[in-house]
Amino acid sequence: MATKDKKSRYFEYKEKIRRSYGQLKKAYEEVQDSYAEMVFRMALVAEYKDDATGTHLVRIADYSTEIGRQMGLSQKDINYLKYASVMHDIGKLVVPDAILKKESGLTPEERELIKKHAPLGADIFRGSRSALLKVAKLICLTHHERYDGTGYPNGLKGKEIPLFGRIVALADVFDALTSRRPYKAAYGFNEAMEMIKEQSGKHFDPDVVKVFLSCRSKIKRIWQATQDIDSFVKEKAAELHVES
């Protein structure tokens, strides 16, 4: 009888622990979910300043994730890349609008100020103990470095530039090339691909370029999907008379 009681109590405790673990796991997932949400919404603030469409952030996340996946990064690193890449331009929050939105004729001083968005973005995350925000800091600081050492802010060269920075640098430039700006039309997909290829070993890490070119069809699907989103939003906004 005593053994039976012991056994049933054992199962009772086991069930309690299992349930508590489930609750704890759910709470943890909720915290993680809210955390990632804040990252996206924070990044959105910087996009408002830049007048870019929201799909820019989705494209950066998707291109970077795809490159990371093809380069064989761990799932953990891929997730860091996915959420941290959207923060790459957060430093633009501290660059005055008048300079950021100037279409042409930037003075050398203004150009220098724009370049400051990289270290200023990194400053926002300085001292954070969060692994994700540490990656965000790295990306902010290094996504304008160039493989040949001619980038900014530190003129890092080759593999001195962290891999996360080398990946987002390519994703960001490819997206800029294929996007319309007040001062330029968008390049076509094939043309932009060629321009990236041409910059292998100069602006970009040849290994990252190689991987990017090898997943061309997926990159094209991402590019096409975000074009569909933009035109759908535009079309519906016109129908609903809401501001797009």
Added chain:
Amino acid sequence: MQIKVKDQEGVASFHISGEINIDTVAELKKAFKKVIDNKKRKVLLNFEAVNYIDSSGLASLIELSRDLKNIQGIVFMSNLSAKVSSIFSITKLDRIFKIFDTEVEALKNFYGY
């Protein structure tokens, strides 16, 4: 990604879980096609257990919305997780899709259609 579809008072109700991305979206599109082929005009997508949706996933929702419009149908969405909700805000799709906090609320709103 896992997809469960059930009929709730004439509404094809989708419970999707996991990540909707470029590698998993084909399965979701297949399930959407089945609904359209069966001329189901009311579709509800419950995103409670979806932890991420990428551009391909968003494009599949747009395609579904267009296909439903062609057969005078409509899609509602409910229970958006925090991440999915922020991605909808970023892309402004939150201003276009009909989104409800709960499934019950969404189902109630189908009565007018």
